[in-house]
Amino acid sequence: MSVYGSFPEARPRRLRTTPALRRMVAETRLHPADLILPAFVREGIGEPVPISAMPGVVQHTRDTLRKAAVEARAAGVSGIMLFGVPEDGKKDAVGTAGTDPDGILQLAIRDVRAEVGDELVIMSDLCLDEYTDHGHCGVLDTEGRVDNDATLERYAEMAQVQADAGVHVVGPSGMMDGQVGVVREALDNIGREDVSILAYTAKYSSAFYGPFREAVGSSLRGDRKTYQQDPANARESLRELALDLEEGADMVMVKPAGPYLDVLAKIADAVDVPVAAYQISGEYAMVEAAAEKGWIDREKAVLETLTGIRRAGARMILTYWATEAAGLLRAQH
Numbered sequence: 617m618s619v620y621g622s623f624p625e626a627r628p629r630r631l632r633t634t635p636a637l638r639r640m641v642a643e644t645r646l647h648p649a650d651l652i653l654p655a656f657v658r659e660g661i662g663e664p665v666p667i668s669a670m671p672g673v674v675q676h677t678r679d680t681l682r683k684a685a686v687e688a689r690a691a692g693v694s695g696i697m698l699f700g701v702p703e704d705g706k707k708d709a710v711g712t713a714g715t716d717p718d719g720i721l722q723l724a725i726r727d728v729r730a731e732v733g734d735e736l737v738i739m740s741d742l743c744l745d746e747y748t749d750h751g752h753c754g755v756l757d758t759e760g761r762v763d764n765d766a767t768l769e770r771y772a773e774m775a776q777v778q779a780d781a782g783v784h785v786v787g788p789s790g791m792m793d794g795q796v797g798v799v800r801e802a803l804d805n806i807g808r809e810d811v812s813i814l815a816y817t818a819k820y821s822s823a824f825y826g827p828f829r830e831a832v833g834s835s836l837r838g839d840r841k842t843y844q845q846d847p848a849n850a851r852e853s854l855r856e857l858a859l860d861l862e863e864g865a866d867m868v869m870v871k872p873a874g875p876y877l878d879v880l881a882k883i884a885d886a887v888d889v890p891v892a893a894y895q896i897s898g899e900y901a902m903v904e905a906a907a908e909k910g911w912i913d914r915e916k917a918v919l920e921t922l923t924g925i926r927r928a929g930a931r932m933i934l935t936y937w938a939t940e941a942a943g944l945l946r947a948q949h
């Protein structure tokens with residue numbers, strides 16, 4: 617009995633009484649199929665190379681990548697997003713290795729496709745920064761600026777070699793204007809209307825990409841502020857969204873995830889195509905570092921970050937924890 621008579625009238629705590637009750641009324645559910653595993657494959661290595669800023673994540677050999685794909689599928693993860701890391705000597709000003717039919721990413725797509733067929737959605741990063749010696753996402757003009765339209769021509773070629781290698785979904789991530797339209801046209805021109813585009817629609821110029829630079833051996837000096845979005849802007853992402861949809865995006869993505877949940881929620885409200893969010897390298901590194909120091913409970917923190925991203929409106933989440941988190945989710949129920 618309440619000391620204040622019938623006060624309080626409403627008691628939301630009732631529905632929090634037991635784990636079963638909380639589970640029943642949960643508004644957001646995380647499922648292994650919500651998760652997509654980003655994975656790095658490096659040319660010319662005999663053993664996987666650990667990425668120091670991302671404990672638990674490696675640059676795969678072609679062999680260990682195949683194994684990672686099989687494990688992801690077995691855990692119930694729905695897709696894998698592949699990044700290729702060419703040998704150092706193969707990086708050049710225009711990112712030639714990115715359009716070489718036998719370039720590392722194309723080989724990896726073929727490997728994974730041969731291993732898991734259609735049982736995992738095979739996706740590829742469509743961007744030049746892994747392949748350029750200057751580390752930018754495009755080719756440079758004579759003044760050293762990233763040349764939008766010259767870069768689009770390179771993206772068109774990349775889309776075609778990735779499609780030839782057997783990818784299901786390409787992910788143009790360079791934030792060049794017109795990239796989705798050009799990629800769509802390039803795919804259609806070779807009769808690959810079946811290949812989907814996951815557009816990096818709202819991609820912010822973020823400090824949290826730091827560990828990724830190590831993951832792909834990027835030599836970037838300077839920043840990407842002339843092409844990636846300013847963290848101060850949310851409305852601008854709606855403009856990027858409208859353009860990507862007009863140009864033929866099948867799915868759209870927000871990146872990073874955690875610091876941009878408002879943008880994610882806005883975009884999820886505005887569209888009827890599937891919305892993805894990319895929990896990036898620095899988001900991963902922060903949790904791992906704090907957990908290693910014993911400052912947070914690692915598994916709880918991992919699932920909480922993923923739940924928050926789903927709650928904000930993401931249908932799918934790219935996360936380096938995909939396989940592990942899928943395992944945790946299966947163990948829970």
Ligand code: PBG
Pocket residue numbers: 741743744745746753789790824825826827828840895896897898
């Ligand atoms: C571009 C690309 C980047 C990431 C994914 N695709 C790097 C960048 O734009 O600077 C970052 C992913 C991460 O940090 O986990 N190729």
